[in-house]
Amino acid sequence: MAGERDMMVNTVAPVWDGNETWLVLGGAGLYGAFPLAYAVIADALSIPLTAMLIGLIFRGVAFEFRFKAVEHHRAFWDKSFIAGSLLATFSQGVAVGAMLDGIPVSGRSFAGSTLDWLAPFPLFCGVGLVVAYALLGCTWLIMKTEHELHRKMSALATPLLIALLVIIGVISIWTPFTHENISHRWFSMPNLFWFLPVPVLVVLSAWGLRRAIKREAHYSPFLLTLALIFLGFSGLGISIWPNIIPPSVSIWQAASPPQSQAFMLVGSLLIIPMILGYTFWSYYVFRGKIKADEGYH
Secondary structure (H helix, E strand, O other), rough: OOOHHHHHHHOOOOOOOOOHHHHHHHHHHHHHHHHHHHHHHHHHOHHHHHHHHHHHHHHHHHHHHHHHHHHHHHHHHHHHHHHHHHHHHHHHHHHHHHHHHHHEOOOEOOOOOOOOOOOOHHHHHHHHHHHHHHHHHHHHHHHOHHHHHHHHHHHHHHHHHHHHHHHHHHHHHHHHHHHHHHOOOHHHHOOOHHHHHHHHHHHHHHHHHHHHHHHOOOOOHHHOOOHHHHHHEEEHHHHOEEEEEEEEHHHHOOOOOOOHHHHHHHHHHHHHHHHHHHHHHHHHHHOOOOOOOOOOO
8 A cells, every 4th residue: 555655646746846836826927917806815715725725835745755754654644645635625626616606895805704715615616626636636547557556546537537527517506506697697698609518528528538437548537537627617717707706806807907917928928838848848758657666756
């Protein structure tokens, strides 16, 4: 079991810290391009966002320390890694659910309670994202491992897929029934025709993923899971567009002055291609299956 954990960690060891780059870039980009949204969201979701950051920090520390810890301390860091990952993922899902639920704004300030996010829908979204990322991690290990660990992940993928589809179905029913503005956006004409490809593609991706798992494919399960998660977030984005703070603040109302956005655009055009370049190169260099006797650390 310890050897399998080592292999799991080694599959992401060369590339995992790139996540922090996107986190910093996303936060800085939101602050620079949409300062009103940054201020309101940070105020409304201060607890789940802080919990997410704590989880990410704890996970990062545990990730590095487990390699350097003596044998009888390694189990502690393994559990810490699990706890940090669960906390970060659940908190992110809660934040997404709370955004979809709506954030009250008065003038240019948050007008709700610090605990508005503590509601059934955001909490359910938190659980849903845990399942989604579990499936993503499972299919990643299908792609990166072999032998017994590969077989275990292949067996686990189908139950996780079923659980994720159930959660997607529940959220898809729950959302229009409790959010009138989203219901109108989904089912009014011609919006219905613009939104219809999302559930159709979800069904096709899930069907393709199930077939890929059954035929013991190595790469397509991960790619199809990425497609499922992308479609899920796309559906949420379509549901609230053009609002960046649902239900009342649009991206234009929250935007910074054009001069600030132009300055950020120049920086982004320089930085983002570099980040994408070295990220692609890292994945390319460390492509392929991880062997039991291989390790990055």
